[in-house]
Amino acid sequence: xxxxxxxxxxxxxxxxxxxxxxxxxxxxxxxxxxxxxxxxxxxxxxxxxxxxxxxxxxxxxxxxxxxxxxxxxxxxxxxxxxxxxxxxxxxxxxxxxxxxxxxxxxxxxxxxxxxxxxxxxxxxxxxxxxxxxxxxxxxxxxxxxxxxxxxxxxxxxxxxxxxxxxxxxxxxxxxxxxxxxxxxxxxxxxxxxxxxxxxxxxxxxxxxxxxxxxxxxxxxxxxxxxxxxxxxxxxxxxxxxxxxxxxxxxxxxxxxxxxxxxxxxxxxxxxxxxxxxxxxxxxxxxxxxxxxxxxxxxxxxxxxxxxxxxxxxxxxxxxxxxxxxxxxxxxxxxxxxxxxxxxxxxxxxxxxxxxxxxxxxxxxxxxxxxxxxxxxxxxxxxxxxx
Numbered sequence: 001x002x003x004x005x006x007x008x009x010x011x012x013x014x015x016x017x018x019x020x021x022x023x024x025x026x027x028x029x030x031x032x033x034x035x036x037x038x039x040x041x042x043x044x045x046x047x048x049x050x051x052x053x054x055x056x057x058x059x060x061x062x063x064x065x066x067x068x069x070x071x072x073x074x075x076x077x078x079x080x081x082x083x084x085x086x087x088x089x090x091x092x093x094x095x096x097x098x099x100x101x102x103x104x105x106x107x108x109x110x111x112x113x114x115x116x117x118x119x120x121x122x123x124x125x126x127x128x129x130x131x132x133x134x135x136x137x138x139x140x141x142x143x144x145x146x147x148x149x150x151x152x153x154x155x156x157x158x159x160x161x162x163x164x165x166x167x168x169x170x171x172x173x174x175x176x177x178x179x180x181x182x183x184x185x186x187x188x189x190x191x192x193x194x195x196x197x198x199x200x201x202x203x204x205x206x207x208x209x210x211x212x213x214x215x216x217x218x219x220x221x222x223x224x225x226x227x228x229x230x231x232x233x234x235x236x237x238x239x240x241x242x243x244x245x246x247x248x249x250x251x252x253x254x255x256x257x258x259x260x261x262x263x264x265x266x267x268x269x270x271x272x273x274x275x276x277x278x279x280x281x282x283x284x285x286x287x288x289x290x291x292x293x294x295x296x297x298x299x300x301x302x303x304x305x306x307x308x309x310x311x312x313x314x315x316x317x318x319x320x321x322x323x324x325x326x327x328x329x330x331x332x333x334x335x336x337x338x339x340x341x342x343x344x345x346x347x348x349x350x351x352x353x354x355x356x357x358x359x360x361x362x363x364x365x366x367x368x369x370x371x372x373x374x375x376x377x378x379x380x381x382x383x384x385x386x
Contacts, residue, residue, distance in 0.1 A: 008098025157318020215246025308352025
């Protein structure tokens with residue numbers, strides 16, 4: 001099978017890691033795989049999607065500046081994607097990680113009956129409002145209207161699939177494939193724990209509570225910081241770290257909030273880390289928090305649990321599915337509930353091997369690759385096409 005993954009942008013986040021793991025897994029099974037994206041966000045994506053090992057095409061150097069340039073990019077991207085599909089004799093185009101790729105993919109594959117169109121949904125963001133963001137609303141309405149002609153919709157969790165149906169998606173087939181965790185890389189490691197804690201100046205008697213995620217309002221950093229303030233007043237042995245980076249205005253705003261809340265030296269801003277450092281980052285933690293307002297599955301939860309680290313997370317998207325009964329979930333946007341969850345999790349002290357086994361059995365990369373291959377093979381057998 002000849003497959004092309006099409007993304008809106010390339011960064012070093014979870015969607016890119018999932019595409020990389022899935023693409024390489026399918027390659028190992030004998031498929032021809034390539035990746036294309038509208039544009040990039042920085043250079044960090046090369047740590048995750050190495051163009052030396054996987055063909056990667058970038059359509060545009062910059063993100064659109066306004067509505068006119070966005071429309072121009074959309075039309076130009078559809079033309080370039082169509083040319084790429086024909087030149088590489090692609091049989092399946094897998095559109096993911098953004099609201100634009102499904103639209104571009106549909107336009108590019110129109111009247112190409114030999115190419116099957118697959119959409120992947122990785123977030124539970126609600127239905128956009130036309131008077132708040134007309135562009136997002138138009139893109140959503142287009143996707144919903146043409147969805148009955150799309151061969152397959154893959155959701156990253158049961159919760160995301162329910163949301164997609166509620167939003168009006170009516171693709172010919174729908175299924176759930178959980179993103180896979182690289183359980184060979186993400187595993188317990190005392191050496192890495194010591195190295196990272198030494199780098200951050202964390203002594204053995206301290207309990208380190210972390211949030212891992214880009215600096216973006218959707219990730220709920222203010223909620224985490226407010227919860228840290230509550231926790232710092234209750235326990236002197238707790239220290240907090242935020243791992244991830246983002247645009248300077250928001251970064252400055254969050255750091256100012258941390259200072260105003262009196263967290264001082266008990267809060268570490270670690271910035272972004274190379275993908276290869278992340279197992280050590282998780283192992284340095286005594287507990288991981290996820291404070292997001294919206295998530296598809298929450299990759300960081302699976303990665304932390306694979307390292308034997310307990311988690312407290314907001315009850316959004318597929319997060320309860322990946323945590324199972326082995327962690328604590330709380331309502332989003334509630335710092336007090338998040339703080340209570342952290343204290344309860346620290347008292348519970350779950351077994352690291354049990355946390356890891358749950359991820360290995362249910363959320364490994366091979367399970368993701370096998371499930372995806374099975375769904376794509378089913379399209380080939382049935383002869384479904386746009």
